[in-house]
Amino acid sequence: MKSEKHYDLVVVGAGVIGLATAYAARQRGLSVAVLERNAQCVGASVRNFGFVTVTGQRRGEHWRRAMRTRDIWQQVAPQAGIDVVHQGLYVLAQRPEALNVLEAFMQTEMGQGCRLLSRAEAAHELPQLQDGVGVLHSPHERRVESRDAIPLLSRWLQQSLGVDFYWNTPVREIELPRIHTSQGLFHAEHCVVCPGHDLNTLYPELIAQAGITLCTLQMMRVRPAQPLQLPGSVMSDLSLVRYEGYADLPEAAPLRARLQAEQAEHLKWGIHLIAVQSADGSLVVGDSHVYGQAEAPFARDDIDALIQDELQRVLKLPGASVEQRWTGTYASASDVVYKAQPAPGVAVGIVTGGTGASTSFAFAEELVALALGD
Template sequence: MAQYDLAVVGAGIVGLAHALAAARRGLRVVVIDRDAQANGASIRNFGLVVVSGQEPGISRSRAERSRAIWLDLAAEAGLDVLHRGKLVVARRPEALSVLQAFAATPDGDDCALLSPADVTARLPALHGAEIAGGLYSPHELRVESCEVLPKLTAFLAEQMGVEFRFGVAVTAIEPGRVVTSAGPVHAVKVAVCPGDDLTSLFPERIGQYGVRRCKLQMLRLADPGFQLGAALVSDLSLLRYEGYALLPEAAALRRRLESEQADELANGVHLIVTQSADGSLVIGDSHHYGTTPDPFGSEEVDRLILREFARLFPAAQRTVTARWTGTYSSARHAAFRDAPHEDIRLVMVTSGTGASTGFALGEETVAELFG
């Protein structure tokens, strides 16, 4: 009978992060997932590892550590980093005030404030947009999630000795044993990383954290004929990242956006733009919350996202080649780790930052379980 040191339930980025941390300690690891491959939030996102803008404290620290691990894996596992850095474009003076305040904090030390001319010099495609200034962060990384997850899984299996059991449902967790649809799996410790599955395992414990689901909408645009060089965000995004939104200067920006872009705020729309290796752009997104959000994309929400894109890129073509929705777990805190038993941990990222903070969370959990 096989005996594992750690069983990980869930093969999304948070589950893989736990498997990596354990395998690097020389532990025997098995990962169990009900799907044939990762199919949830881990591959339906921007592939953007965000550091600047994370809430100061543990979230920022986790993002910094996770970024370092991503860079290690880029070399070890052949993961492609498509571009680095983040350009924050302020369209309004109020947004620029937020960026100036952020740059004056310790977390903004390595970032550069930009004049309107500096912004368009970095990205000439912004010519014609109304720009008050900007900020450049050197920390962000961009990967193609739907390509990186399979590569990382293969690396863990082939180079790190991690065993994967896909297409297997976990029905119960007991100390030392994981009950599955394919029979029991015996493991000394268990890490449950359920993504946005709120009911299959430990629903009563998940419920204590007030977790619900967030539905997002995203689009892919055909190659616009220019190179970004870095991820891009703008005014609306400053209200969604606590590292900016918690600054006192954000209050004035919020008031102006409430009067000028109430529809965007009501639908949780902000603008992130990243670029894929083929030149196409991934843009989004929106945020709607519920225990079970409906699965349908809204044409009106897509219109709001595309309209915000057009404000920054007035001359760019906007040919949509793909649309999709995704869901992730959401709660007041960015993430939590719960202990149903001394040998079991329930780990959830509840802020859409799995790619940004998951590797650090994995290390923390493995250290907690194994000392």
């Protein structure tokens, strides 16, 4: 493509934030193109859990983003042919200190719709859970298979909403209304840049001011020896000192201290448990968190062993085997999102807390509004 193309809004990046931005722009009646430097999405959006998480998100605006995003996923998924594999979340409290955190969480507005289950109720709903002192059930979460959902969402945006996609099209420079790419010149009144963890190609000086680093995580696909059906996603005590909706509560401090005494290696590598199920019965399990200025390219067996250790503490899975292992990388900062306007009509947006699938659609609405000057 060497001839010039004209659009109301161009999105740079075809990860989940870029796709959500294209959707938000089309909802406002704008003509939209998505420019992606790779032949397909290969970043965090297809490597992570596909777990649309509401419960435990940072209190306030980010929690509201997750609720809004969950609602849009619920609308979009059936139209795009995306299966919601399961719904809801079970958090196993393995220690009394963890139960105290869950009880405090239930007293906040974020606990709306959630339940604390008795041991009998938990055993009935999820018999694969190991024994604990309590279980929180949330109905809010949704699970999609991310490696399938992202391509399906792209195809639906193109075929049903008229979004144009240009793959293998890295963007070199943006000076609206001109956008310079390897495939020629695009014209647009507005542009939203969704770079994911690529912090060095577009507006690197601006992004550097935000103190954003990279987080590399390890994940795996586990095959249970016997068929099982998870009715929802599963988390554990370690999640309660990582997800800020729990971790920022005063009651989390005693739990953190006990975990430091009992599972210091897990905390050292930023490990907490998320286990979700795929349609074929396998489990996607993770994850660890290692921070730095560059992606950590090599996975470590000892970290995988710690993740598997926590999985066995939480779910009864005798004889389970690991079928796949992989790493993912996302941008990370003290705030959960980064957005900026480097020039009139241009917005840059990065989810910097590892919650792209969970907050994408709501954050995208903010980015489109910023680019349009609302």
